[in-house]
Amino acid sequence: MPANLMLKNALTTHTHPTEQAKPTSEKIPQLERVQAYYAEASEGYRDWSKGLNMHFGTYEWGTNPFNLEAMLENTNRAVLQSLKLRGQQNYVLDMGCGLGATARFAAGQTTVASITGITIANNQVKEARALSCDLPGAHKLGFHRADYHHTSFESAQFDGIYAIESACHSTEHNKTSLLQEALRLLKPGATLTLCDGFMTTQTHSAFTRLCYQKTCHHWALGHFPDLHQVTAHMAELGFVNIKVVDLSWRVLPSALFVPWMIIKYGVKLLCRGDRNPQHWHHLLAPLWGLGLAMNRKAFGYYLVTGDKPDIKT
Template identity: 35%
Template sequence: MSTISITERLRQKRSASKQNITTFYDEATEDYEFWSKDFNMHFGYYIPFKTSLFKRDTMLNEMNHQVFDRLQAPKRNSLVVDLGCGIGGTMRYGLRKHPLLRIIGITLSPFQVREGNKRLTNMNGLILEENYHNTSFKNNSVDAAYAIESLCHSGHNYLALKEAHRILKPGARLVIADAFLKKEEAQLCVGSNYCYEQLCQGWSLQGLGSIQQVQNRLKELGFSKITINNVSHRVAPSVLHVPFAIIGFMLKKLFKKQSLKPQSIKNLKGSLFALLSGLHFKSFGYYIITAEK
């Protein structure tokens, strides 16, 4: 069987519907609390002597810092939108560092809206149950927007990038931190493709856009001053925490005599294949993209 045939057969099994994504985040929040006490639902950014290899949240919060530093939003009364905010971990970081900002997060999960807004009490933040393909923001109304490991749920598709362009003010920035393909799906070897499909199934991803494809989409939409930084080497130390986090989470459940939920098993599977995908460095990379409207 050819690589392309295998790719097509596996792709048919992939499922990243709105319902699957919502269920994933409704049920996986406990898993992410084990990953990050600050509820950072993403990987980290390692800087020697600034972050700790052994304290995961120092790296995860440094990723938050890297994103906000690139946004360059005016610090007073600016409106920043988190496109796929999770339970608001990055929002809380941004509001603690820049209390004069206003940050609105978007998520499909009612559970995350409810629990996330509890954690934003007395802060200039709010989480809305909306789809980042079609938000309620007016044209040219947002001072900055970011997406940390969220646009992958829709394959970094054109609609998500188009909506970001629509809501941003002229001169405002979009920052995306995420994993991307370095080549097109059809060019992946059998091993890379297998890891990729298991990753997508475990984390309810539609897929990863290729970095060149996403750059072209941004240009077509009218974004300028596009910078693409491959930060895979900075992210790798936090990815290496995955097997230890998985073992720790399972031991915790075993100690409490609790069974693993089906979604937790899928999440753990996705986390494992995120690590294995990272070993295929010719096929996958982690990038921070900055683009200006």
């Protein structure tokens, strides 16, 4: 796959099935919100992960629960394993690559011949490229600015596609645009993996609604994916072998690092008199997120996979 693949940067409109469609002009700011947040807050993730993993970690038997970086890499490994890649000539797409940590991890796997990461944040593309240029697997890596709802990649190009904690930036509850684009880009028989926080009920307490709204506001999220809507819509679109793995309790050890990170980052902001609103959003988001995650009946952390139907010849 050519590393200099040209991509379009298009924003699609998104509506919840129960909401009336709004004018496009009211949808565009969500793209700008995400760009503005990551333009200023990406640096803050260095306090979370030395490898710049921008997601939660998962505990596996034998992992040191006090080693956050090891648990973060467990998530990377679990996502890649869920793609069921065979052989050594696989082309993989990271939909919402952040600073490229998972893509760099993937480049070190023998099953991956090429890994392409896309993000709508220009600064993330620039830094991901800089962080990756001197790595042994740099020739496998390519980072581009693109909106995962609509890319200019040719159809049926990828042997696996994943989105780790990036689907939540879309304003759709069922993530239909992301799912449709992934289905178009996957080769027949290939797998899509979504690893994210998911809402599991539509009836919430006032406290849960408040935590949800504040988390989305501070993290520049559209909506967390609705587990039942996403899986049902995957089936409607034609995905097969749809599987759901509940990782909620396995991310708990990494989530326990959040209070310490909030204190550490908060002290840093106070000591330097930081008034950058995006930095404070980055501080407050996980605090409200913990409140949301406490309601296990309404929210959980899941790994959802589905295959594009294979073509029998």
